[in-house]
Amino acid sequence: MMEILNDYGIVLAVIGAALAALIPGIASAKAVSKGGIAGAGIITENPSLFGKVLILQLLPGTQGIYGLIIAFITFSQIGVLGGSNDISFVKGLLYLAACIPIIIVGYTSAIRQCNAAISSMGILAKRPDQFGKAMIFPAMVETYAILATLISILAVNGVSGINI
Amino acid sequence: MALLQMQRIYIYALKKDRKQILELLQRRGVVEVRSMLKEDKVFSKSDFSVVKQSLERNISIAEDSLNILNSYVKEDSSLLSALQGRKELPVEVYDSFREKYKPTVDIAKRIIELSKIIAEGKAEVLRLQTQIEIISPWVNLDIPLSFKGTKYTAGFIGTLPKPWTLEEIYERLAQYMPLDVNIISSSKEQTCIFVLCLNNNKDKVYEILRGMDFSHPSVSIDIPPAEQLKSIMQQIDEVKKNIDASIAEMESYDEIRNDLKFLYDYDTMRLEKYEVLETLLQSKNVFIITGFIPKKDSNALKEELTTKFESVVELEEPRKKDDVPVLYKNNGFSEPLEGIVNSYSPPGKGEVDPTAAMSIFYYALFGLMLSDAGYGLLIALACALGLYKFRDTMERSMKNTLKMYMYCGIATIFWGIMFSSYFGDIFDVVAKTFFGVTDLPIIPPLWFYPVEKPMLMLTFSMAIGIVHLLTGLAMKGYQMAKQRDYMGIIYDVLLWYILLISSVVLLLSMKMITNILGVNPNIPDVLIDAAKIAFLVSAAGIVLTNGRESKNWFKRILKGLYALYGLSGYLSDVLSYSRLLALGLATGIIGTVVNQMAAMASGGVLGPVFFTIIVVLGHFLNLAINALGAYVHTNRLQYVEFFGKFYEGGGKVFKPFSINTKYYNVKESTE
Numbered sequence: 001m002m003e004i005l006n007d008y009g010i011v012l013a014v015i016g017a018a019l020a021a022l023i024p025g026i027a028s029a030k031a032v033s034k035g036g037i038a039g040a041g042i043i044t045e046n047p048s049l050f051g052k053v054l055i056l057q058l059l060p061g062t063q064g065i066y067g068l069i070i071a072f073i074t075f076s077q078i079g080v081l082g083g084s085n086d087i088s089f090v091k092g093l094l095y096l097a098a099c100i101p102i103i104i105v106g107y108t109s110a111i112r113q114c115n116a117a118i119s120s121m122g123i124l125a126k127r128p129d130q131f132g133k134a135m136i137f138p139a140m141v142e143t144y145a146i147l148a149t150l151i152s153i154l155a156v157n158g159v160s161g162i163n164i
Numbered sequence: 165m166a167l168l169q170m171q172r173i174y175i176y177a178l179k180k181d182r183k184q185i186l187e188l189l190q191r192r193g194v195v196e197v198r199s200m201l202k203e204d205k206v207f208s209k210s211d212f213s214v215v216k217q218s219l220e221r222n223i224s225i226a227e228d229s230l231n232i233l234n235s236y237v238k239e240d241s242s243l244l245s246a247l248q249g250r251k252e253l254p255v256e257v258y259d260s261f262r263e264k265y266k267p268t269v270d271i272a273k274r275i276i277e278l279s280k281i282i283a284e285g286k287a288e289v290l291r292l293q294t295q296i297e298i299i300s301p302w303v304n305l306d307i308p309l310s311f312k313g314t315k316y317t318a319g320f321i322g323t324l325p326k327p328w329t330l331e332e333i334y335e336r337l338a339q340y341m342p343l344d345v346n347i348i349s350s351s352k353e354q355t356c357i358f359v360l361c362l363n364n365n366k367d368k369v370y371e372i373l374r375g376m377d378f379s380h381p382s383v384s385i386d387i388p389p390a391e392q393l394k395s396i397m398q399q400i401d402e403v404k405k406n407i408d409a410s411i412a413e414m415e416s417y418d419e420i421r422n423d424l425k426f427l428y429d430y431d432t433m434r435l436e437k438y439e440v441l442e443t444l445l446q447s448k449n450v451f452i453i454t455g456f457i458p459k460k461d462s463n464a465l466k467e468e469l470t471t472k473f474e475s476v477v478e479l480e481e482p483r484k485k486d487d488v489p490v491l492y493k494n495n496g497f498s499e500p501l502e503g504i505v506n507s508y509s510p511p512g513k514g515e516v517d518p519t520a521a522m523s524i525f526y527y528a529l530f531g532l533m534l535s536d537a538g539y540g541l542l543i544a545l546a547c548a549l550g551l552y553k554f555r556d557t558m559e560r561s562m563k564n565t566l567k568m569y570m571y572c573g574i575a576t577i578f579w580g581i582m583f584s585s586y587f588g589d590i591f592d593v594v595a596k597t598f599f600g601v602t603d604l605p606i607i608p609p610l611w612f613y614p615v616e617k618p619m620l621m622l623t624f625s626m627a628i629g630i631v632h633l634l635t636g637l638a639m640k641g642y643q644m645a646k647q648r649d650y651m652g653i654i655y656d657v658l659l660w661y662i663l664l665i666s667s668v669v670l671l672l673s674m675k676m677i678t679n680i681l682g683v684n685p686n687i688p689d690v691l692i693d694a695a696k697i698a699f700l701v702s703a704a705g706i707v708l709t710n711g712r713e714s715k716n717w718f719k720r721i722l723k724g725l726y727a728l729y730g731l732s733g734y735l736s737d738v739l740s741y742s743r744l745l746a747l748g749l750a751t752g753i754i755g756t757v758v759n760q761m762a763a764m765a766s767g768g769v770l771g772p773v774f775f776t777i778i779v780v781l782g783h784f785l786n787l788a789i790n791a792l793g794a795y796v797h798t799n800r801l802q803y804v805e806f807f808g809k810f811y812e813g814g815g816k817v818f819k820p821f822s823i824n825t826k827y828y829n830v831k832e833s834t835e
Binding site: 055058059061062065066068069072073081129130131132133135136139140142143146147149150153154157 | 504506507508615618619622739740742743745746747749750753754756757760789792793796797799800803804
């Protein structure tokens with residue numbers, strides 16, 4: 001029974017990696033599009049703010065990239081892009097679990113960060129000189145996406161060293 | 165690293181010299197004018213709102229005319245013109261502009277008038293063209309459209325919907341013969357007819373025609389349509405000629421575009437002068453200027469004013485209540501970051517300028533987050549090229565921005581070499597795919613690969629964080645020393661230093677921590693015991709002293725305990741530096757992915773072409789998104805973690821009364 005299951009270990013690992021690229025990617029796409037909609041309104045009023053608005057719009061785009069990194073690291077250790085493909089069922093499950101922080105936190109933080117970014121665009125529209133402060137509010141949200149990425153990186157790296 | 169010292173300045177002079185003195189001050193640009201004296205019976209402020217209004221009107225006329233001129237005659241400007249800066253203009257040209265002033269304003273007005281003429285002309289052409297459309301079906305009619313009949317006959321000119329043949333119309337009207345029906349023109353939509361009948365049958369015929377949905381044309385003209393058409397054509401020609409002439413005239417003003425720009429600048433300067441004039445106290449013959457001036461410029465200005473004019477200049481140290489404006493003085497290495505400090509907030513009262521202290525960290529942190537020698541080289545080269553090419557004319561702010569990114573790029577190169585990242589792993593991939601080299605890596609890292617040893621990188625990131633935070637704390641001590649709060653240094657800085665360092669030692673002596681971090685510091689037991697004692701003593705000291713503003717001892721201890729709880733804040737601050745690892749890895753890994761994708765497409769004859777395209781596009785995107793990330797998060801680490809330890813800001817930047825022009829930089833002649 002376990003032997004049959006062990007054949008599916010790599011499937012779980014790939015599912016984890018795919019979700020890591022997928023879910024934060026979806027969230028980032030949503031968030032960047034929301035930011036673009038809000039930003040377009042500001043640009044009609046004051047086109048000179050384009051560069052600054054663009055930065056705010058792109059801030060929640062990083063979660064998708066963090067997801068991509070986790071997916072890539074995972075793939076490079078389970079034999080898809082390198083490493084050994086001899087993944088037991090338990091190990092596959094562990095890879096899946098290791099991807100969960102960035103999957104969940106990546107999704108929620110991108111959406112929340114985009115809300116903060118849109119509010120910051122409001123600051124920019126009224127006080128274009130206060131860009132430094134406007135940028136920090138959404139950047140605070142990103143901290144948690146970074147922490148989740150970090151844990152996922154460390155976990156995926158750690159799982160590859162476990163021998164089960 | 166410092167702020168320039170400011171002085172109060174009072175200038176008392178005669179009204180007859182007012183214009184010259186103000187222009188001199190404006191050109192020197194070293195005095196920020198502030199009202200410091202109160203109005204009384206002799207000295208009062210005057211109102212210049214009428215003059216200001218007319219200047220504002222002229223400025224907007226100049227701006228509008230330039231915009232209009234731009235839409236007809238494009239100004240040739242390259243993509244890099246933003247780097248070019250304003251043109252320099254000798255002061256003599258500035259002085260001689262007074263004669264040109266009136267004609268230039270007239271031309272500006274004329275340009276606006278011409279644009280109206282052109283717009284109206286275009287509308288007129290449209291109107292005439294619709295008339296042509298209405299008339300053109302009637303061209304073959306040789307009588308006017310307004311024809312109603314003769315003494316014995318009645319005429320009907322009009323249209324029937326849909327196509328009709330002559331027979332069909334005669335059929336309907338047969339009983340009222342004799343009559344004459346002509347089809348002037350016919351199309352799918354309508355048939356234009358002319359019916360002539362006897363006066364007696366007029367009403368009956370009209371009734372039948374109405375039954376066929378007959379309608380009169382929408383225009384009624386007394387001359388035959390063909391002639392009418394000709395005259396409309398002539399009118400259109402005339403209007404078009406008029407438009408062409410106006411456009412030609414407009415284009416001829418291309419030559420004086422520079423005058424228009426100068427008009428804009430000239431009146432902006434004058435407006436600023438009047439804004440200052442409004443704040444001045446004046447009596448019948450004397451006026452007083454008050455404000456702030458950097459100490460280094462004050463004596464030179466005083467001498468110049470007193471020798472050139474009959475005036476008295478008083479200098480005075482700022483008073484305690486004064487909200488003294490802030491002017492930075494930094495070396496070329498930290499100067500570019502003044503903008504970053506300003507966008508947080510300029511130093512407030514009693515605060516030191518943090519620019520110099522943060523500069524080395526700023527560049528290093530940016531470099532760590534981008535950490536790719538290739539990207540760093542691109543950024544540094546691009547900035548250096550811009551700086552070199554426009555070295556004479558570039559504006560100071562643009563120069564600083566480029567300098568900042570150049571230093572950031574150099575730091576990025578440094579970390580890229582440490583971690584062996586050159587456009588990801590481009591050398592290895594190229595060597596492997598195209599030359600079959602197996603002896604990889606081509607260039608080993610000077611230190612280590614962060615992807616292979618993420619824990620070491622994490623430890624390093626946090627160590628940098630601890631150094632950064634302790635520097636922030638040291639800045640707090642420096643600031644307190646300047647404010648002569650020496651006990652505060654012991655309580656708020658020294659005790660915290662001891663607490664933080666002893667906690668680090670204690671943490672590193674725990675097996676759990678060293679296992680996670682993968683380091684083995686081997687701290688001797690004596691040091692651990694010392695750290696334990698230091699930790700307890702400093703913690704007790706913080707509890708006792710950090711609430712010292714409260715007189716009530718109970719409250720004071722509670723506040724002290726809460727301050728000690730701030731230790732958890734330091735923990736989260738240090739963890740925040742883990743973003744150095746995450747962002748650094750992001751650059752490297754995406755770069756590697758790009759190279760791998762390119763390697764997959766590198767087979768076949770066209771392989772190298774695809775390879776190059778993928779590599780260039782992929783790395784461009786990676787550079788853009790990660791440079792943005794590095795910029796944002798470097799700012800965050802400076803603003804939140806570093807400034808959080810000592811800096812509040814709240815000051816005002818020194819805004820001298822000076823020449824704030826858009827197009828020209830009036831250059832002082834050496835007198």
